[in-house]
Amino acid sequence: MERTEKALRIWNAGVEAVGGYAATKAVLGDIEKPDQILAVGKPAASMALAALEHFGTVPTLVVTKDDHAGDLPDHVQVIEASHPVPDARSLEGGRALRESVEGLSTDAHLLLLVSGGASSLAEDLVPGKTLDDLAQLNKQLLSQGLDITAMNAQRRKLSRIKGGGLLSHFAGRKATVLAISDVPGDDLNVIGSGIGVLPVTRDFEATAQIVASNAHARAAAARQAEAEGARVIANEEALHDDYQAVATALGPRLRDMPTGVMVLGGEPTVVLPETPGRGGRNQALALALAKEIAGAKGLTVIVGGTDGTDGPTQAAGGIVDGTTWGDDAEQALRDADSGSFLEKARALLVTGPTGTNVMDLLVAIRD
Numbered sequence: 001m002e003r004t005e006k007a008l009r010i011w012n013a014g015v016e017a018v019g020g021y022a023a024t025k026a027v028l029g030d031i032e033k034p035d036q037i038l039a040v041g042k043p044a045a046s047m048a049l050a051a052l053e054h055f056g057t058v059p060t061l062v063v064t065k066d067d068h069a070g071d072l073p074d075h076v077q078v079i080e081a082s083h084p085v086p087d088a089r090s091l092e093g094g095r096a097l098r099e100s101v102e103g104l105s106t107d108a109h110l111l112l113l114v115s116g117g118a119s120s121l122a123e124d125l126v127p128g129k130t131l132d133d134l135a136q137l138n139k140q141l142l143s144q145g146l147d148i149t150a151m152n153a154q155r156r157k158l159s160r161i162k163g164g165g166l167l168s169h170f171a172g173r174k175a176t177v178l179a180i181s182d183v184p185g186d187d188l189n190v191i192g193s194g195i196g197v198l199p200v201t202r203d204f205e206a207t208a209q210i211v212a213s214n215a216h217a218r219a220a221a222a223r224q225a226e227a228e229g230a231r232v233i234a235n236e237e238a239l240h241d242d243y244q245a246v247a248t249a250l251g252p253r254l255r256d257m258p259t260g261v262m263v264l265g266g267e268p269t270v271v272l273p274e275t276p277g278r279g280g281r282n283q284a285l286a287l288a289l290a291k292e293i294a295g296a297k298g299l300t301v302i303v304g305g306t307d308g309t310d311g312p313t314q315a316a317g318g319i320v321d322g323t324t325w326g327d328d329a330e331q332a333l334r335d336a337d338s339g340s341f342l343e344k345a346r347a348l349l350v351t352g353p354t355g356t357n358v359m360d361l362l363v364a365i366r367d
Helices: 002-017 020-025 044-055 088-102 131-143 148-156 214-227 243-255 281-292 329-334 338-344
Strands: 036-040 060-065 077-081 109-114 174-180 205-212 232-237 260-266 299-305 317-321 360-366
Touching: 002 214, 002 260, 002 299, 002 317, 002 360, 020 044, 020 174, 020 205, 036 044, 036 088, 044 060, 044 109, 060 088, 077 088, 088 131, 131 148, 214 232, 214 260, 214 360, 243 260, 243 281, 281 299, 281 317, 281 329, 281 338, 281 360, 317 338, 329 338
Parallel strands: 036 060, 036 109, 060 077, 109 174, 174 205, 232 260
Antiparallel strands: 260 360, 299 317, 299 360
């Protein structure tokens, strides 16, 4: 369908504009060659690749999600770990990051590349805490419908490397932090639970910079919409609430939407039942919006995680219109099994890993 294809082009333009490779490459011109590169998060491999192509061979450690390593040079040490619930490899990754920082000389320049997902992918626990404690905390946080700021505040309490802990072990000359933001307000204290935060008191030169964010993605999507000849009706960070509340608020806006495009960003939350089905916050929101726009003509909505994954699934989100809602949809929402329903309806958004992570992106188009 032409409308759906146009919506996908707009959504993809937003994601591609904040790709880890492109966003990192764009800011490297004024940065001196580092002695060590550390990259952690879902887009860590794409960020590291940009740095290595710019600087040449540099000792590099990448800690990322399973199947997100991409094509990195052979000399790069890669540790893949679990997301959104950490595993033993997460502890290996966190320990390797800390030991790499501790091993640098006093004249070293460290390039630290930070992105979303680091909270789960890398951890070095405070004494007395175990992997079981960490996994239990993450499962609890994920089920409670908390936003990312609240979750990461709790995660930092168990960590030796979050909240500025990692760079507190740095005794070198200079640290440069480049971050892709997956949090509201682009707060470095929240991204990856603050794994890239600069210590308050330090004896080294330091800079920190946000290289990509949800606002950048929305702006690129809006530009693509205009290039497609569509009027941009809204460009807002408006998805920060429980997914049902977001759907209820957006429903009237979508049903009454004139011809044009809405571009919305943020990160909805979901409270999970004790035994959830298959899906994630974007699939849940997509299905809830399908209910709101049931029967609407000429309207398509795409909502997905910009990293290409949504919860513990292979889908990024959903693509819905006035015909998507149907039998068993209400039960699927109650069971947190939106992914199963959307798959049967052929309404899943599947992109694979995108090399970035700037929260979620919604594109609605009416013709």
